[in-house]
Amino acid sequence: MPTHTFTLNGEQVTVEAEDNVRLLWVLRDLLGVTGPKYGCALDVCKACTSHINGKAFNPCSVQVSDIKPTDEITTIEGLPATVGKDLHPMQQAWLDYDVAQCGYCQPGQIMAAVAKVKQARAAGHEISDADIDELRNICRCGTYTRIRDAIKAGAHTM
């Protein structure tokens, strides 16, 4: 069986898997990293949102063979280390606003929010309601109001 090597949450990992297996299953079923959630495996619900080289992506829709040895994958578990703290400012904002209800979508929401704030800044502005309206992550509990407030607060401390 082919082997695949990449950096996962700051550590190099090598895993055996068929080339076409989507990265989400490699993370969850083979490596036991369960922060990225399975909500649809159709690149629609965004519950598995993680980062590749600092950008948001959905591992349900990437074949493991498309991940290069130099790629750095960050899941919710590895987000705090990217800022060298116990919690990323966006995670802290999520706590401050008591955003979560069931919590299933929230790892993906937080990872998407961090990338969206950075994307806005790269474009030369702070995150706006219009930017937040572009987020596609489903929250079936309907926590959107607190998500919106937390993103703005988290952006301030990022």
Next chain:
Amino acid sequence: MPDPSTPKAPVSRRRFLGYLVAAPTLAVAVSWVAEASDPQRAYASVPTLPQPEELFDLGDLQNLAAAPTSGLISVQVNTDGTASFAVPRAEVGQGMTTAIAMMVAEEMDLPMEKVSISLADARPELLMNQLTGGSNSMRSMYMPVRTAAAIARQRLVDTAATQWGVPASELSARNGVITGPGGRTATYGSLAKAAASQQTTPVSATLKPSSAFTVLGKPQNRIDAYDIVTGRKKFGMDLQIPNAKPTMVARPPTINGTVVSINNANAVRAMPGITDVVAITHGVAVRGATFGQCIDAIQALDVTWGPGTVDGESDDTVKAKLRAAQVPMTVPPLLSKTIDAEFTFAFASNSPLEPDNAIADVRPDRAEIWATLKVPIVAQEQIAAQLGLPVEAVKVHVVQGGGSFGRHLFHDVAAEAAEISQKMGKPVKLSWSRTDNFRQGRTHPMSISRVRVNYALGNVISYEQRHASVQTDFGHGLGEMITATAAHLPVGGNLSFAQTIFELTQSSPYNFGVTTQLLNEVPLKFNTGSMRNIYSPNVVCAQELVVDQLAAKMGKDPVRFRREFLRDQRLLAVLNKAAEAGNWGKTMPAGTAQGIGLHSEYRGAVAVLAEIDCRPKTVNRPIRGEGVTGPRVTKALVVVDAGFAINPRGLEAQMIGGVQDAIALVLTSSLHIKDGIPLEGSWDNYFYTRQWNSPLDLRVIIMPNTSDTPSGAGELAVAPAVAAVACAYARATGTMPTSFPINHGTLSFEPLPLEPSTPQSPTDGLDHTF
């Protein structure tokens, strides 16, 4: 040690009974009998007026059904100073575990972080008192849990008093530490063993008055929030059970279809990662190293399918059957002084974000199940029967759920996992795919509500509502509760079970003269269930739209009209607050409007004021990728009277979620049934509210407490918010909507193929990074 002395208490304060249970450390148990500890609930009398729901609602019924139960629930004090409690309910996001922790912390004078709440396994001895539903958890647990905690605290104080040789009245307890004369202290942990009882002993305790509360009634963050934001919270699919490999099911192209033959089982079994392929009742199960390889196997399977249970049904055929089944009105129309209206509510999906899943390990002589189950006792009994095992040989663990909305009242997935594990002879971690959840999962059934109102001389003479619905499945245990307590019901007569539920949950809050609200069901074999309550969102939406029509016919403002006709003083108070705080009646641009909706249920009262923008530039606003925009609710204000608000922050969260559900139900989300199956297969087909549909301004006002006991909260906001959004839409467009959601007539997506039943995932994810 001696039995604790009875503390002096004011005569007027009620005392509550519990038991010291023989255990290595202090354990206090109470009977799970809400009614016994809450005699304010009147169910003995059977009045003819007002309507049943006002005196005796669904939650009361559940409480009453629980009364004969002898099973005990217990608070355990540990040597590390923590208190633990295994709650016989499911946590699916509603915040129940946080509220329970608050009750224990309050009555024990223990910090929140020292309270540990877990979910109890199925406990058959609790009979039907292990059901999470009907927004009943807080109402049924409030007194028992506090009683157990209060007894534990009292026992710890008495133990310290005995050890120190001083009267208990000279001790105080705070933050898990008991302080005595001279400043000497002892932690709860240091007393946990000494306070343990050698035998089970009845004890009574007095609960704190609400004026002394420092935890209950104060905003509290969720106890699992840290685990959630760090990705550590374990849901069913995150559990690692030895050898329980990923398992999925290829499903037939119609609801409840069957397997005639698998034509290439050996070839599929030889695919990479695949270990097993077996036919089951409603599909072909495949087990493999990863879920992705199970989906590959589903692509490759060649199966000949047998018919399902509703193959001939589509939206139009179901609608025709509902129309034919409507119970006639009894009051004839009064010429021009009559409003007749008919509203259709499409099928909707109660699927949470977490796909249905369950782990099963079935052996020849025993079985173990892990699943999110709101009625684990029924699951245990029925899975045992299905497997041919004694009930006690089936262990059922309740796991944290990623949402429920009614779905987890049923144990379909756990039963299927058990069937697969038994047939394969191996443990399985079964997940339904997203398309399975929409197409074969439970739905909230289509219904048609007809309303006729007669009015004259400034009065409303009669209000009749006839609700016809595809049968809602109550086969999850609530039925057993009702059957067991039918003799106590104030509704009685020859009503069916569903009609009984309808009468217990529906109640017009207006002085509208002769008022009747009746349900009729059409028994079609869809997989149905409740969805963040049962009938109220549809019934109340129809009612409030007609109330607005009545107001217009009488030349009155909608809020003023409601003030004049409301019978319910708590509803009047929330209405007035919403009108004032929401600036009702302000000038708004053409194409935008306010709407108001009211509803009282679960002993709570809610008013929602919504503002909607139906102008073309908003309706047609662009969105990248698939999705629908449509009218936008720009502002929503929820005013809630929850009796006693245990956790205002959690209550606010439930109100916010209720509004987002309502927006979806009125504007965007539904299932289109065609030839025996829903066309929807993904979240880009089933348009639940997204950020771009959500109001930028959503505010919740919690009224001052009107009671010492909490109302239900989980489902409370949906119905009034549905009504408010619908009424706002009607006023903004000048046309009363009669079919919901309003976009149901247009299919706004390209349906996924019916076969294979689960599509393989895309591969272009790296083209969409940001």
